[in-house]
Amino acid sequence: MPTITEYYGISEPVPFVNVEVTADNRLYVDPHAIRLRKSGQPFADLALLCLDTFTQEVTDSILQGTPASLRRGEQILQRFVEPWETRLGMSRRGFHGHGGGDIVGTWIWGVLTDDVEALVRIGVLKQIEDLPLFVDGVDRDITSDITTRIVFDALVKFTAQMLVQYPEFTGGDHQVGTFTKQIWSTDALDWVDVEVTLPVADGKALLLVPTGWARPTLLMSAGRYYGxxxxxxxxxxxxxxxxxxxxxxxxxxxxxxxxxLGRGRNTNLAVTMKAFEKGEDLLAAFKAFVHGRLDKSEPEDKAA
Structure with missing residues (x-):
């Protein structure tokens, strides 16, 4: 099956993840990879602003604890839709594989306001990439889907830049289309519908992802944190x-x-809380470890 560059006749190398256009590719958008590789990456600052304002809105709604704030927190988590435009991940294991984005959002909200609420209240859990360490069922597929939806605006703007940089996207029989898409607005601090222009490949909208934002595994996984x-x-x-x-x-x-001390997210949560009570922030230490071990030569943007 053709990759994006093969489909459009674009010479490599390219600054976007060069996936196959007609299939799910087993790469996943990793929010921590965006955070660590933001230097020199186009639209990374916008992506991080989207991620952090979204997470802040959710956690603030929990900390406020009023009926209205709790309703809002759950509602904005229920607005996820399947991000099939990137061709990343495996749809059977993403939102669709778990019953839909609204169900996934409700499930995550339940965990945030119950099992891991203590981490939210003490300020340890404050970034979207923290979720896989403590929430059962949130692994690379769900994390990738959530991240893609939240940073959709940054990906749309990146894709628009690529349309200008590579005229092949609109050359010959290739076309672009106008679509109404949901994005997280950093101004409104809410989901809004906007019209966007995207390439159309194999009859479907195509959203490009900057190199370095997608990986075969998450930098921050529950197993790695535990080990x-x-x-x-x-x-x-x-x-x-x-x-x-x-x-x-x-x-x-x-x-x-x-x-x-058996392997699992319950152990991750219990030991993290225990360490915090003794004045140690294990999550901050883990992020420093991940940053130090990041191998920038890893061929993470090649479809498996």
Whole structure:
């Protein structure tokens, strides 16, 4: 199946993720990748503003705790629609695979106002990429779908720039179309409908994604957080000083078998709260770890 460059006859390299136009591509828009790679990336600042204002509106509605604010928080989470325009992810495992964006939003809202509300209230959970670490069922597919919807305005503006930069998108028999799409407005701090112009490929609107914004896995995953920050905290908490003055740590494979330290998001949540009570922000430390380990040579934008 043709990639975007093959379909339009564009010479590589290109500044967008070069996916196949007629199939779901197993790459996922990663909000933390956008955050870490924003330097020099077109429209990354707008994407981050969209992400952070959206998350702020949701968390503020929880912190205010009034009936009106709680209704608003749930309502803006229920306005997700399937972001099939990018051709990224796997639709059977995204919003559609979970019953629809409104159902996914309701489910996330329930977790935010119950299981992880404490993290919201103490200010630890404050970015959209934090959700996969603590919310069961929110993995790369749902995270990608949510992120794509929230940063849709930035992706539309990036695509418009690509239409100017690459006349092949409108050359020959290729066409663009005008579509009414929902975007998150950083001015209105709400969802609004706008008319956008997008290329039409294989009869469907095509939304381009900047290089570096999509990956085969999330930089911040529940398993990675558990295996690094969570178990490392448990190791140090249980460590004892040997006769030689050195710390003796319990191996991580043994820690995993202890009650309360088994792999899972419940453990991530419990240990994160425990660490916070002792003055340690495991989530901040994990983000610093991820930033330090980011391999910029990874071929993350190639469709698998």
């Amino acid at each position: 690094t920050s969570v178990l490392t905290f448990a190791q140090l908490e249980q460590a004892v000083v040997g006769s030689d003055g050195k710390l003796i740590k319990t191996p991580k494979d043994r820690l995993k078998k202890q009650t309360g």
